[in-house]
Ligand code: HEC
């Protein structure tokens with residue numbers, strides 16, 4: 001049985017205070033030496049950080065990541081409030097082999113504030129949808145078509161954009177948490193955290 005996700009994901013914690021977001025924007029000045037964010041942001045010394053929450057680690061095609069970060073993403077590392085906080089506090093410890101030359105923010109309040117700032121740039125719906133997309137690309141894309149137009153690698157696996165023709169995809173929520181399996185021997189059984197399941201449903205609905 002495959003345990004989905006290397007990390008327990010907390011997608012939607014208590015909403016951050018406006019003060020925390022404001023402090024976080026100031027802390028971000030230290031990141032901005034290497035990272036751009038916002039309209040027209042591009043990758044410089046570090047990758048651009050737009051729509052970061054819900055993004056798979058090491059996923060931008062135009063940035064030359066370390067093999068360590070790219071592989072972590074392929075193995076299921078998705079940026080959430082929690083994984084980001086761990087990474088920012090101790091980049092090397094969290095992801096040995098990372099090329100981010102930054103010793104990390106040692107003050108937990110600064111970490112919390114900068115994560116609050118980054119999260120404030122996306123709505124909870126956008127975060128959920130992006131997380132769902134990252135999860136299905138990671139765990140399901142080996143067999144199913146997961147986008148609007150792609151052809152699935154496995155002819156017997158239905159394209160996710162067609163699932164809603166057969167049933168309400170919201171009905172999958174319980175199965176995703178308690179163990180999703182199909183009659184097909186090749187499909188591994190999955191168990192997701194409840195908020196991961198919610199994110200997957202949000203993404204599947206966006207395909208309808
Ligand atoms: C000295 C330059 C530098 C500074 C300062 C820096 N970073 Fe980075 N960052 C990088 C590089 C380079 C990478 C790519 C690492 C790799 O490929 O292993 C990276 C990667 C990241 C990633 C992963 C992005 C992805 O696409 O997976 C995040 C998130 C991130 N940095 C956030 C931050 C935050 C937040 C700060 C400030 C607290 C910060 N960084 C400070 C250079 C920097």
Ligand code: HEC
Nearest residue numbers: 139140142143144154156157158182183184186187188190
């Ligand atoms: C190794 C290949 C493989 C992987 C990985 C895989 N599937 Fe499947 N899946 C299949 C195949 C093949 C079928 C068709 C089964 C059938 O027709 O009985 C299927 C069927 C399904 C169905 C339809 C079941 C039904 O009865 O209508 C759903 C929903 C589904 N998969 C969801 C997922 C999700 C969500 C993931 C990722 C978390 C995933 N699958 C990963 C191969 C895979």
